[in-house]
Amino acid sequence: MLKNQRIEPPFFEIGPKAYMYGDEMVALAKTIDIAAKKYDVRVLLTPQYTDIYRIAQSTENLLVFAQHMDSLPIGRGNGFVLPEAVKAAGAAGVLLNHAEKPLTFSEIKSCIKRAEDTGLYSIVCTDSIAEAKAVAELSPDIIVCEPTELIGTGRTSGAEYAKATKEAIKGVNPDIQILQAAGISNGRDVYDVIRAGADATGTTSGIMKAADKEAMADEMLSALRRAWDEVH
Amino acid sequence: MLKNQRIEPPFFEIGPKAYMYGDEMVALAKTIDIAAKKYDVRVLLTPQYTDIYRIAQSTENLLVFAQHMDSLPIGRGNGFVLPEAVKAAGAAGVLLNHAEKPLTFSEIKSCIKRAEDTGLYSIVCTDSIAEAKAVAELSPDIIVCEPTELIGTGRTSGAEYAKATKEAIKGVNPDIQILQAAGISNGRDVYDVIRAGADATGTTSGIMKAADKEAMADEMLSALRRAWDEVH
Amino acid sequence: MLKNQRIEPPFFEIGPKAYMYGDEMVALAKTIDIAAKKYDVRVLLTPQYTDIYRIAQSTENLLVFAQHMDSLPIGRGNGFVLPEAVKAAGAAGVLLNHAEKPLTFSEIKSCIKRAEDTGLYSIVCTDSIAEAKAVAELSPDIIVCEPTELIGTGRTSGAEYAKATKEAIKGVNPDIQILQAAGISNGRDVYDVIRAGADATGTTSGIMKAADKEAMADEMLSALRRAWDEVH
Amino acid sequence: MLKNQRIEPPFFEIGPKAYMYGDEMVALAKTIDIAAKKYDVRVLLTPQYTDIYRIAQSTENLLVFAQHMDSLPIGRGNGFVLPEAVKAAGAAGVLLNHAEKPLTFSEIKSCIKRAEDTGLYSIVCTDSIAEAKAVAELSPDIIVCEPTELIGTGRTSGAEYAKATKEAIKGVNPDIQILQAAGISNGRDVYDVIRAGADATGTTSGIMKAADKEAMADEMLSALRRAWDEVH
Numbered sequence: 001m002l003k004n005q006r007i008e009p010p011f012f013e014i015g016p017k018a019y020m021y022g023d024e025m026v027a028l029a030k031t032i033d034i035a036a037k038k039y040d041v042r043v044l045l046t047p048q049y050t051d052i053y054r055i056a057q058s059t060e061n062l063l064v065f066a067q068h069m070d071s072l073p074i075g076r077g078n079g080f081v082l083p084e085a086v087k088a089a090g091a092a093g094v095l096l097n098h099a100e101k102p103l104t105f106s107e108i109k110s111c112i113k114r115a116e117d118t119g120l121y122s123i124v125c126t127d128s129i130a131e132a133k134a135v136a137e138l139s140p141d142i143i144v145c146e147p148t149e150l151i152g153t154g155r156t157s158g159a160e161y162a163k164a165t166k167e168a169i170k171g172v173n174p175d176i177q178i179l180q181a182a183g184i185s186n187g188r189d190v191y192d193v194i195r196a197g198a199d200a201t202g203t204t205s206g207i208m209k210a211a212d213k214e215a216m217a218d219e220m221l222s223a224l225r226r227a228w229d230e231v232h
Numbered sequence: 233m234l235k236n237q238r239i240e241p242p243f244f245e246i247g248p249k250a251y252m253y254g255d256e257m258v259a260l261a262k263t264i265d266i267a268a269k270k271y272d273v274r275v276l277l278t279p280q281y282t283d284i285y286r287i288a289q290s291t292e293n294l295l296v297f298a299q300h301m302d303s304l305p306i307g308r309g310n311g312f313v314l315p316e317a318v319k320a321a322g323a324a325g326v327l328l329n330h331a332e333k334p335l336t337f338s339e340i341k342s343c344i345k346r347a348e349d350t351g352l353y354s355i356v357c358t359d360s361i362a363e364a365k366a367v368a369e370l371s372p373d374i375i376v377c378e379p380t381e382l383i384g385t386g387r388t389s390g391a392e393y394a395k396a397t398k399e400a401i402k403g404v405n406p407d408i409q410i411l412q413a414a415g416i417s418n419g420r421d422v423y424d425v426i427r428a429g430a431d432a433t434g435t436t437s438g439i440m441k442a443a444d445k446e447a448m449a450d451e452m453l454s455a456l457r458r459a460w461d462e463v464h
Numbered sequence: 465m466l467k468n469q470r471i472e473p474p475f476f477e478i479g480p481k482a483y484m485y486g487d488e489m490v491a492l493a494k495t496i497d498i499a500a501k502k503y504d505v506r507v508l509l510t511p512q513y514t515d516i517y518r519i520a521q522s523t524e525n526l527l528v529f530a531q532h533m534d535s536l537p538i539g540r541g542n543g544f545v546l547p548e549a550v551k552a553a554g555a556a557g558v559l560l561n562h563a564e565k566p567l568t569f570s571e572i573k574s575c576i577k578r579a580e581d582t583g584l585y586s587i588v589c590t591d592s593i594a595e596a597k598a599v600a601e602l603s604p605d606i607i608v609c610e611p612t613e614l615i616g617t618g619r620t621s622g623a624e625y626a627k628a629t630k631e632a633i634k635g636v637n638p639d640i641q642i643l644q645a646a647g648i649s650n651g652r653d654v655y656d657v658i659r660a661g662a663d664a665t666g667t668t669s670g671i672m673k674a675a676d677k678e679a680m681a682d683e684m685l686s687a688l689r690r691a692w693d694e695v696h
Numbered sequence: 697m698l699k700n701q702r703i704e705p706p707f708f709e710i711g712p713k714a715y716m717y718g719d720e721m722v723a724l725a726k727t728i729d730i731a732a733k734k735y736d737v738r739v740l741l742t743p744q745y746t747d748i749y750r751i752a753q754s755t756e757n758l759l760v761f762a763q764h765m766d767s768l769p770i771g772r773g774n775g776f777v778l779p780e781a782v783k784a785a786g787a788a789g790v791l792l793n794h795a796e797k798p799l800t801f802s803e804i805k806s807c808i809k810r811a812e813d814t815g816l817y818s819i820v821c822t823d824s825i826a827e828a829k830a831v832a833e834l835s836p837d838i839i840v841c842e843p844t845e846l847i848g849t850g851r852t853s854g855a856e857y858a859k860a861t862k863e864a865i866k867g868v869n870p871d872i873q874i875l876q877a878a879g880i881s882n883g884r885d886v887y888d889v890i891r892a893g894a895d896a897t898g899t900t901s902g903i904m905k906a907a908d909k910e911a912m913a914d915e916m917l918s919a920l921r922r923a924w925d926e927v928h
């Protein structure tokens with residue numbers, strides 16, 4: 001966990017995975033950048049490694065995150081993602097342990113430490129209450145709570161799961177921020193999750209598979225702000 | 233193998249691995265870019281993924297290569313390196329199967345196919361005569377012949393190994409270009425390898441660990457040109 | 465490749481994978497053992513590691529193979545499969561590089577070497593003509609030719625693929641034996657493959673999913689013998 | 697965690713890894729079996745997969761554990777270790793997440809569940825207080841606490857680490873049994889660990905590298921009993 005530094009809620013993570021890249025990604029990032037300012041919300045965008053620099057250079061409000069990184073030190077390691085290189089490219093943080101790139105517990109621990117030392121936020125995915133609690137012991141900045149079986153399905157995980165994971169994580173370390181994900185398809189889903197008490201949420205397919213990606217991003221960020229204002 | 237397109241020899245691969253990144257990498261790339269033009273040699277540079285775009289934008293003569301990529305198609309796959317993203321960032325090609333990132337045979341095959349379809353050169357590392365011959369069956373653009381046990385030792389693999397691998401590869405597919413590596417520490421080593429008949433060579437530690445990296449790069453590229461001219 | 469030792473054709477590989485184990489596996493192995501003698505054919509059976517010893521002790525004619533092994537030397541390596549332990553349990557050989565357990569080229573090479581040194585036959589799976597040729601360079605005892613996309617489908621790969629892989633492998637090393645697999649569902653399929661010129665074939669689902677496994681094994685081995693006698 | 701069933705302390709884990717196999721392993725197992733009875737202690741032995749059946753058949757008091765297993769269900773999965781096959785071979789349990797075979801958190805969770813369903817004890821290695829606490833959330837039968845993070849720091853694991861991990865684990869689930877390992881070289885070390893409050897300890901190299909393995913095993917089990925009696 002970074003010292004004296006945290007992402008101000010509400011925030012939203014957009015994960016392009018391997019769906020989008022290059023010019024199209026940069027163009028969408030610019031639109032989201034404007035929407036993030038308009039609604040005064042923080043947006044974490046996790047593009048391909050190769051797009052981190054371009055997006056960091058082209059936007060003002062976005063927090064660019066790497067989709068993954070390795071814990072190796074400076075030196076050998078052809079093909080691995082060096083934390084210092086991620087930072088130097090302009091990233092604000094790194095996503096770790098996504099269901100499509102699961103890590104051993106020791107590697108999650110090493111990567112969180114490397115993130116701290118490099119000045120990167122760490123956001124760690126977990127797919128059960130037990131894993132959320134376990135990862136909380138490692139003090140990342142943010143924990144994503146997302147039951148793996150719901151990823152990409154359009155079904156939300158529900159207020160019960162959100163409540164249980166929140167209690168579990170805050171019980172270990174109240175400073176960890178929580179992102180409730182899984183099944184966000186539109187502004188309504190965003191609204192519901194935040195109304196249910198979350199600080200943050202996010203999506204991949206909700207935007208990547210939308211007919212009008214820019215409109216959908218705007219709808220979601222607008223809903224994020226509205227729900228947040230009603231709760232707080 | 234890309235159609236109607238090949239890298240004109242002599243050429244030289246510089247592999248920064250996880251030794252160098254960001255501004256320092258870009259600065260060195262610019263110096264090498266000038267030297268490549270001065271000596272009229274082709275230089276393949278394989279920086280961290282996050283530096284591909286910056287270097288491609290900052291140089292004119294370098295061929296920027298990714299250190300690795302995955303064969304996944306556009307879509308899901310958080311944390312994986314998408315070929316289309318590598319290409320869009322300005323890369324000319326991709327390095328595959330390095331001893332520090334070994335791939336299964338099926339994955340090498342898939343990646344070479346993805347490189348072809350995306351318009352990227354593929355350069356595949358092999359660590360024995362048998363593997364060189366095997367990979368030649370897959371028709372990558374370039375094969376690196378480098379006995380694993382010599383990597384980073386400063387000992388060269390010798391003319392005999394170079395000759396045997398060349399015969400093996402050309403026997404399968406004469407269009408594949410060959411890069412003889414392992415143990416290149418200075419200009420003299422470069423000179424010897426090219427004099428022995430190679431089209432190309434390369435180094436990581438020879439430059440990364442040099443007291444004056446820029447001077448060493450210049451020395452090596454100069455030797456490359458000199459040896460090439462004497463042979464041809 | 466083991467010296468002065470080869471499996472006399474025709475032979476047949478039965479791969480229980482993780483479908484069968486323990487008493488049921490031993491019982492089926494005993495039935496197959498009798499059928500192997502009755503039809504004078506060689507049968508390679510690849511049970512779970514934990515069943516190798518029991519089956520080797522309970523049968524006379526079967527050649528028990530491990531489903532995989534690691535190339536590590538005697539010493540550290542908790543959880544890895546030691547070649548010497550496989551041999552000591554009574555195995556005759558080891559299967560390598562199955563599509564469900566793909567290996568890097570270097571690891572295939574190391575495992576074939578370890579098999580030779582330990583006195584184990586090596587049988588290596590390949591899923592394309594290029595890979596078959598490539599693996600042939602490493603001189604395993606047997607190469608399995610099985611296009612991955614057909615595994616478990618009940619569709620056979622056809623005489624053309626069999627002919628092409630045979631030529632490719634024999635062109636590299638005529639001493640390597642070849643097993644043509646993929647899509648063997650019944651005795652008729654076995655008959656056709658051997659009639660088309662193969663020395664050997666095999667199946668997993670053809671027997672594992674049969675209503676009467678013992679009857680199906682008998683039918684297949686009977687067809688193996690009949691086809692072999694008609695050809696030779 | 698298995699219901700209504702636990703290993704009676706004091707107990708001791710001996711991990712042959714890939715050091716020993718076959719007849720020599722069975723002979724040592726028989727000697728340990730006698731010593732286990734003589735000192736009325738429980739001994740967990742984790743041989744190569746291929747030796748599980750032989751040792752289970754040849755001993756009366758030993759608890760044979762697999763060095764690892766996979767969470768796959770019955771069916772496809774060539775080369776993977778099926779839980780049901782491990783059980784059928786006579787194993788009492790399975791070791792998971794050893795530093796030489798680290799697993800993702802999701803896989804540890806799946807394997808503990810599979811162990812429960814198959815009737816196998818699960819013993820999970822952890823290398824930090826955080827990981828011990830994390831794994832405790834998954835309710836395995838036993839957690840191994842072995843502080844690799846202290847290696848090279850000048851601090852000894854000792855009573856402090858044992859106390860901290862015990863408190864962490866028991867705070868999550870008091871039914872989990874704890875094995876304190878790392879650096880057990882002789883009977884004196886065993887004595888000290890148990891005197892400091894542990895229920896169990898274990899070794900690999902302490903016995904595998906001893907000049908007289910059988911004598912060392914006897915010395916350690918004797919010390920285990922003596923220390924236990926003095927404490928309780």
